[in-house]
Amino acid sequence: MDAADLVTFRELEELKYRYTRALDHKDWELFASCFTDDATAVYGTRLEFTGPAEIVAYMRENLGTNMITLHQVHHPEFTVDGDTATGTWSLMDRVIMTDYRFLLDGASTYQDRYQRGADGVWRIAHTGYERIYEQMVSFDDVPSFNLTANKWA
Template sequence: MNDLEEIKTLKYRYLRALDTKNWDAFADTLTADVTGNYGASLSFTNRDDLVGFMRASVGPGIVTEHRVGHPEITVDDDTAAGRWYLQDRVIAPEFSFMLFGAAFYTDRYRRTADGWRISATGYDRTYEAKLSLDDLPSFALDVGPAILTEEP
């Protein structure tokens, strides 16, 4: 597999691990010194803090869906940069809340002894919409087995 395909696969694994709450696999996509910037008030300077926040905030009661496409990736030896178009959805049934939106992810990647890893990630929103599930009287949610409720 060439560098571009490996980086695409890495990004898809990052999102799959996030949406299935597989925190070990999620951590494995990141360098130890990863930086994360998910908006004006949400930033991180290392893997442990970023993964810890996601584990605490996007637990089993929160359903997420992240889709990326239109990758623009440039590779320069053992580093790379990428931009992705993101569409996402967050459903919090306990709070009768749904968010959906779009953004552009900006990533940096580093080749390590274990392959490509994300060394910086973040996004800038193009829009974000929020609604109360109370406004959708027919809303019903069934969560499939792909979402982990405990660590594997």
């Protein structure tokens, strides 16, 4: 591995970190900027999207301020071939559904494809994950649960 590979790996890491940060902070403009114009996404067996507008619209509509999310990605593995790359990531996520009084936790494995544009910037051409597990619990089942901070409340 040479220095150029290390720079590329770091750029791909920063892209995925930006993607999760934008999603969790509901920064839809930044989130959209992470994708190529023809990006696709498949999240588990339930959600499939074509184009960044469709991906962003769904997230904006369904992950509003009543859904506090935390997506943590780690353990990246990359394969780079010129201006294209693939990546595998581990994901741990939590969703606090304030209106529904539920906590959701899950673990997944992301499989991504990346494209470096003419501007030299890497973007996500495809993202998707397969769930390892997902579990939900009602706030009512955790009597000590107390949400003490909420950016959107």
